[in-house]
Amino acid sequence: MEHRIKLILGAILLLISLYPSTLKAQVRVGVGRGTETPLSNDELLNYASPKDYEIAGLTVTGTRYLDPNSLVSLAGLKVGDKIRIPGEAVGSSVRKLMESGLLDNVELFANHAGEGKVSLMFRVQERPRLYRVSFLGVKKGEQDQLKDKVKLNLGKIVSNTITKNTQMAVRKFFVDKGYLNTKVKITTVPDSARNNATMRVLVDKGQKVKIAKITFEGQTELDESAVRMKMKSTKEKRFGRLFTPSKFVPKKYEEDKQKLIEYYNKLGYRDAVIEKDTIIHNSDKTININMALNEGHKYYYRNIDFSGNYLYPATRLRDVLGVQKGDVYNPEDLEKKLNGNPGQDLSSLYMDDGYLYYNAQPIEKSIDGDSIDLEIRIFEGKQATINRVILNGNSKTSDHVVMRSIRTLPGQKFSKTNLIRTQRELATLGYFDPEKIGINPVPQSDGTVDIEYTVEEKPSDQIELSGGWGGYVGFVGTLGLTFNNFSARNIPNFSAWRPLPAGDGQRVQLRFQANGSQYQVYSLSFTEPWLGGRKPNALTVSASHTVYKTFYDPSNPYSIYQSLQGKTPTGSYTNTAITLGLGRQLKVPDDYFSLSNSLSYQRYDLNNLDLFYIGYKNGISNNFTFNTTISRNSIDNPQFPRSGSSFTLSGSFTPPYSAFRTTTTNEKPEDKYKFVEYHKWMFDASWFQTVFGKLVLNTRAHMGFLGSYNKRTTIGPFERFVLGGSGLAGQGQFALAQDIIGLRGYDDRSVYTADYDRVPDGNARSQGGVVYNKFVAELRYPVSLNPSATIFVLTFLEAGNNWASYKQYNPFDLKRSVGFGARIFMPAFGLIGIDYGYGFDKIPGIKDKASGQFHFTIGQQFR
Numbered sequence: 005m006e007h008r009i010k011l012i013l014g015a016i017l018l019l020i021s022l023y024p025s026t027l028k029a030q031v032r033v034g035v036g037r038g039t040e041t042p043l044s045n046d047e048l049l050n051y052a053s054p055k056d057y058e059i060a061g062l063t064v065t066g067t068r069y070l071d072p073n074s075l076v077s078l079a080g081l082k083v084g085d086k087i088r089i090p091g092e093a094v095g096s097s098v099r100k101l102m103e104s105g106l107l108d109n110v111e112l113f114a115n116h117a118g119e120g121k122v123s124l125m126f127r128v129q130e131r132p133r134l135y136r137v138s139f140l141g142v143k144k145g146e147q148d149q150l151k152d153k154v155k156l157n158l159g160k161i162v163s164n165t166i167t168k169n170t171q172m173a174v175r176k177f178f179v180d181k182g183y184l185n186t187k188v189k190i191t192t193v194p195d196s197a198r199n200n201a202t203m204r205v206l207v208d209k210g211q212k213v214k215i216a217k218i219t220f221e222g223q224t225e226l227d228e229s230a231v232r233m234k235m236k237s238t239k240e241k242r243f244g245r246l247f248t249p250s251k252f253v254p255k256k257y258e259e260d261k262q263k264l265i266e267y268y269n270k271l272g273y274r275d276a277v278i279e280k281d282t283i284i285h286n287s288d289k290t291i292n293i294n295m296a297l298n299e300g301h302k303y304y305y306r307n308i309d310f311s312g313n314y315l316y317p318a319t320r321l322r323d324v325l326g327v328q329k330g331d332v333y334n335p336e337d338l339e340k341k342l343n344g345n346p347g348q349d350l351s352s353l354y355m356d357d358g359y360l361y362y363n364a365q366p367i368e369k370s371i372d373g374d375s376i377d378l379e380i381r382i383f384e385g386k387q388a389t390i391n392r393v394i395l396n397g398n399s400k401t402s403d404h405v406v407m408r409s410i411r412t413l414p415g416q417k418f419s420k421t422n423l424i425r426t427q428r429e430l431a432t433l434g435y436f437d438p439e440k441i442g443i444n445p446v447p448q449s450d451g452t453v454d455i456e457y458t459v460e461e462k463p464s465d466q467i468e469l470s471g472g473w474g475g476y477v478g479f480v481g482t483l484g485l486t487f488n489n490f491s492a493r494n495i496p497n498f499s500a501w502r503p504l505p506a507g508d509g510q511r512v513q514l515r516f517q518a519n520g521s522q523y524q525v526y527s528l529s530f531t532e533p534w535l536g537g538r539k540p541n542a543l544t545v546s547a548s549h550t551v552y553k554t555f556y557d558p559s560n561p562y563s564i565y566q567s568l569q570g571k572t573p574t575g576s577y578t579n580t581a582i583t584l585g586l587g588r589q590l591k592v593p594d595d596y597f598s599l600s601n602s603l604s605y606q607r608y609d610l611n612n613l614d615l616f617y618i619g620y621k622n623g624i625s626n627n628f629t630f631n632t633t634i635s636r637n638s639i640d641n642p643q644f645p646r647s648g649s650s651f652t653l654s655g656s657f658t659p660p661y662s663a664f665r666t667t668t669t670n671e672k673p674e675d676k677y678k679f680v681e682y683h684k685w686m687f688d689a690s691w692f693q694t695v696f697g698k699l700v701l702n703t704r705a706h707m708g709f710l711g712s713y714n715k716r717t718t719i720g721p722f723e724r725f726v727l728g729g730s731g732l733a734g735q736g737q738f739a740l741a742q743d744i745i746g747l748r749g750y751d752d753r754s755v756y757t758a759d760y761d762r763v764p765d766g767n768a769r770s771q772g773g774v775v776y777n778k779f780v781a782e783l784r785y786p787v788s789l790n791p792s793a794t795i796f797v798l799t800f801l802e803a804g805n806n807w808a809s810y811k812q813y814n815p816f817d818l819k820r821s822v823g824f825g826a827r828i829f830m831p832a833f834g835l836i837g838i839d840y841g842y843g844f845d846k847i848p849g850i851k852d853k854a855s856g857q858f859h860f861t862i863g864q865q866f867r
Contacts, residue, residue: 134203137203139207181251187207312382395459397436401461426457428640581604634653773808822844824840
């Protein structure tokens with residue numbers, strides 16, 4: 005019996021000693037050689053009669069970087085403890101040190117320290133620390149990506165776990181790129197002198213594995229082409245495939261399988277499953293995929309019942325839900341009708357009336373053949389009143405500027421629609437990153453709710469530094485400054501200048517454009533969006549001054565002096581304009597509408613310059629205008645809209661001077677145009693709709709009409725339309741008393757249908773048209789939605805025309821173009837774009853055949 009006990013104890017100690025062997029460590033209990041009397045081997049290994057000792061001392065040797073006292077704590081022993089030798093505590097202390105992952109080897113030595121006492125010493129060997137990581141067999145760019153992906157921290161202890169995780173992460177990185185057969189081998193090269201180690205990661209990517217063939221079994225109800233289309237990232241290898249490569253990526257493949265089943269579910273195939281899918285490896289580094297589908301039956305709604313509803317009858321809930329008996333069973337669409345369409349879903353019906361805790365669960369009550377009976381169980385809860393509105397993150401913008409845009413105010417009932425609307429309003433301010441506006445309703449114990457808004461400031465001021473060729477005036481430089489979050493009240497407070505006073509949401513714009521003394525434009529505008537601070541009544545004051553001079557060689561009136569220095573101008577034009585406007589937000593038909601009115605005065609001064617090619621060389625023209633504009637704007641994001649629309653209808657009217665005076669046929673131009681007379685109508689519409697994913701469709705329509713008050717008065721040369729090119733005012737021939745509209749694919753100012761009965765010479769085009777139409781369809785896809793650089797690419801179809809008279813007007817006679825382009829929005833510079841447009845239609849005297857050209861744009865192009 006005693007012999008058996010010895011064998012058992014010996015086996016236990018042996019197992020304890022071997023336990024950390026998986027960590028490649030040598031663990032043994034040895035005999036110490038200190039100044040104290042060492043325990044004899046008989047005492048250490050006498051398992052039949054173990055003895056109890058008191059620990060008189062604990063020491064750790066062999067450490068270089070680790071704290072010995074911390075290691076003693078890890079061992080689970082302390083001075084004064086009673087310990088049995090041999091016994092479980094001895095092996096347990098060694099095992100705990102090894103399990104810490106910090107050590108490669110642990111040895112324990114015991115020495116007598118008096119009667120019944122023992123001193124223990126742990127001799128340890130630390131694991132090496134990571135000094136360098138090198139990737140072999142991959143490109144430099146891939147090495148940088150791997151360093152970001154794997155994220156190995158230098159100085160970290162090298163363990164088997166770290167090595168294995170690194171190996172798995174590197175392999176996954178390349179497998180996700182289509183290198184399905186990637187092999188990764190990791191070796192560590194220790195430096196015993198410094199207790200460091202270099203990790204070498206050797207990668208053998210092999211070739212990309214592509215998909216040779218995909219076959220479907222059991223697919224009968226849907227066309228195979230529709231099924232293949234839903235496998236967006238899993239495509240067969242074929243010639244010419246560029247945008248959807250045929251490489252096999254396991255992660256994308258699993259996502260595509262899920263999307264395929266979701267597609268079946270949306271069409272009513274509730275029980276559709278992929279019963280089996282097989283991947284067959286071919287010898288030519290390709291694979292075949294065989295997928296067995298079980299489509300199941302197509303289901304339809306039969307009866308829809310409600311339970312738990314006390315506030316609204318079932319008939320009202322059915323009307324809001326919009327699901328009828330016989331409709332195809334679609335769980336995804338049902339979820340949107342319950343909770344996914346703000347203002348239109350069932351949740352909005354309750355939550356817009358304060359029922360924050362509303363919940364609806366659809367339960368399949370019965371399935372009979374292809375029909376499903378549904379019960380929607382509703383929990384209405386109690387009405388919640390807003391207690392507090394908390395605002396975080398606005399470090400620059402004043403609280404009152406943000407709070408006046410918030411639609412959820414303390415004391416009001418909770419409203420889901422108002423929450424979503426507030427998010428849009430904060431985004432359209434332009435001061436915050438629209439992708440990082442957070443809304444967090446926090447229910448309180450007293451039945452109220454706190455609404456916490458979190459915003460992140462982004463740069464909103466802009467600087468424009470640009471240059472361009474200005475036709476007769478040569479190179480023109482532009483400097484523009486826009487301060488979108490200005491604060492006039494903080495001008496005396498220099499501590500609020502960062503670098504200018506900011507935070508009150510006012511807008512200041514300064515712009516200077518010139519090529520020297522020949523052409524100069526100065527403009528200044530100021531906008532207060534909340535005049536008085538209580539209502540969104542926007543006050544705008546603007547002023548501009550334009551100077552344009554001509555320099556001709558007397559011997560050749562059609563040439564320009566090469567050098568203007570010291571020359572006297574032969575003609576000049578100045579335009580001074582002042583505008584005062586007031587806009588306000590309307591409540592009906594809804595609060596997306598706004599109405600603005602403005603009064604403006606422009607003074608045109610011509611001095612020996614036939615600007616309009618009608619013999620009007622000298623004189624002063626005065627333009628007093630009243631403008632009224634009604635608009636509706638529900639666009640969700642000003643930089644990259646994905647939903648919403650914008651409509652604007654405006655009318656500009658001068659006084660009807662002709663009603664109070666008699667005109668004569670031989671009236672001089674300077675008398676005829678002393679007071680400018682016209683009425684002008686502009687209509688602009690723009691819609692945004694997400695097609696799928698991040699792809700957005702933008703469709704636009706623009707129209708303009710210029711007329712006179714009576715038949716006795718012809719339409720003058722002022723405020724006419726110029727169509728074609730990029731739409732940038734000041735490029736090519738400068739925009740002087742005209743409206744510039746772009747039409748990509750054609751030259752600047754070139755799109756025009758002339759009325760040669762009225763103006764028989766070639767100068768008709770320079771005068772501009774009296775009516776224009778333009779229609780645009782544009783597909784946009786974002787490359788980056790980062791607020792510091794919002795980038796998107798686009799492709800477009802565009803058509804428009806410009807007519808010199810109403811008798812020629814034909815809305816179906818449009819000049820068509822197609823093309824592509826890109827936009828980048830940087831807060832400091834605004835929106836910058838480049839397009840390539842290809843125009844299909846001829847324009848007499850300008851464009852005789854189809855051709856293409858590039859266009860450069862600066863700023864948000866309204867038309």
